[in-house]
Amino acid sequence: MNQHWIEISLKVPSAAADAVCAVLAALGSTGVREREQVLDTFIVPDADENLPEVLDLRAYFPSDEDPRQIVERIEQQLAPLRRAFPSPGWSAATTGQVSDGDWAESWKQHFPVFRVGSLIVKPSWEEVDPGDAHVVLTLDPGMAFGTGTHATTRLCLEFLVEEFAARASAPKVLDVGTGSGILALAAAAFGARGVLACDIDADACRVARKNAAANNLADRIDFTTRALEDLDTGFDLVLANILAEENVRLASELVRRVAPGGLLVLSGILQEKESFVREGFSRFGLSGPEVRSRDEWVCLTYRRGA
Numbered sequence: 001m002n003q004h005w006i007e008i009s010l011k012v013p014s015a016a017a018d019a020v021c022a023v024l025a026a027l028g029s030t031g032v033r034e035r036e037q038v039l040d041t042f043i044v045p046d047a048d049e050n051l052p053e054v055l056d057l058r059a060y061f062p063s064d065e066d067p068r069q070i071v072e073r074i075e076q077q078l079a080p081l082r083r084a085f086p087s088p089g090w091s092a093a094t095t096g097q098v099s100d101g102d103w104a105e106s107w108k109q110h111f112p113v114f115r116v117g118s119l120i121v122k123p124s125w126e127e128v129d130p131g132d133a134h135v136v137l138t139l140d141p142g143m144a145f146g147t148g149t150h151a152t153t154r155l156c157l158e159f160l161v162e163e164f165a166a167r168a169s170a171p172k173v174l175d176v177g178t179g180s181g182i183l184a185l186a187a188a189a190f191g192a193r194g195v196l197a198c199d200i201d202a203d204a205c206r207v208a209r210k211n212a213a214a215n216n217l218a219d220r221i222d223f224t225t226r227a228l229e230d231l232d233t234g235f236d237l238v239l240a241n242i243l244a245e246e247n248v249r250l251a252s253e254l255v256r257r258v259a260p261g262g263l264l265v266l267s268g269i270l271q272e273k274e275s276f277v278r279e280g281f282s283r284f285g286l287s288g289p290e291v292r293s294r295d296e297w298v299c300l301t302y303r304r305g306a
Ligand SMILES: C[S@@+](CC[C@H](N)C(=O)[O-])C[C@H]1O[C@@H](n2cnc3c(N)ncnc32)[C@H](O)[C@@H]1O
Pocket: 042, 144, 145, 146, 147, 148, 152, 153, 156, 176, 177, 178, 179, 180, 181, 182, 183, 198, 199, 200, 201, 204, 228, 241, 242, 246, 250, 268
């Protein structure tokens, strides 16, 4: 499929970048890049880190829209942000049309089809032959984290594939920090008997619901923005791909939600933070952890006593 896209270029002061990306997403952008990088960042930037003062953004819209109207709507929506973040760094939004042959090729480098055991995750623009895979999920890059390309997500997917292959009964699953919904979708598709997925970010829940519907899994997963402490308990698998600090901060609430004999999977942990997380979970009498690692990330799986 040779799909065409409208590319919007825009320079923005870095302080306004999050708000600008939210505006672009709300206006229908299917993705935003900063130079060659995809804005799918896991690590909260260090306050002392020297970020460039001006970011050169590229946002992509489906080509069935009128480019002039897109620019007009963007400029209208950005007017309050230009006032709130006064800077000489702002540029006007400009458009060009690109085809799969150019930007989407580099997009594809960031979001290739990938396989984890019996699971295939693919973007909607790719057709795949499932072969002997049990599950094929379609997930497009959007404004929520989690197309599976990040090591922390991949580690959780590896866990899910192995766990579902090994267990005799269908588990009840809680996905804390669902982002795009990828882990919840995988669990539901592998046959979980119930999946609850939460995220503090309402936009993430909206994207995740859309992804669930696109994969015919909407009736198998409940998405919520409710806080962890307000959620049910008694889950056989609790997945938390959130940062090390957040895992430790939520430790007792996470453990409380695991059913006796159930598993707690903690991801989003840089290797250098592993001992900090182990320490944070040492007081609960859990067994483990089993450790998986990829790049500079680790994923810890604990089991609660039966
Ligand atoms: C790194 S993303 C993980 C997305 C997806 N689960 C994956 O594995 O790719 C972390 C997500 O956790 C959410 N999050 C962070 N802290 C949270 C909390 N305390 N409760 C619920 N969600 C949280 C963020 O909004 C973000 O969407």
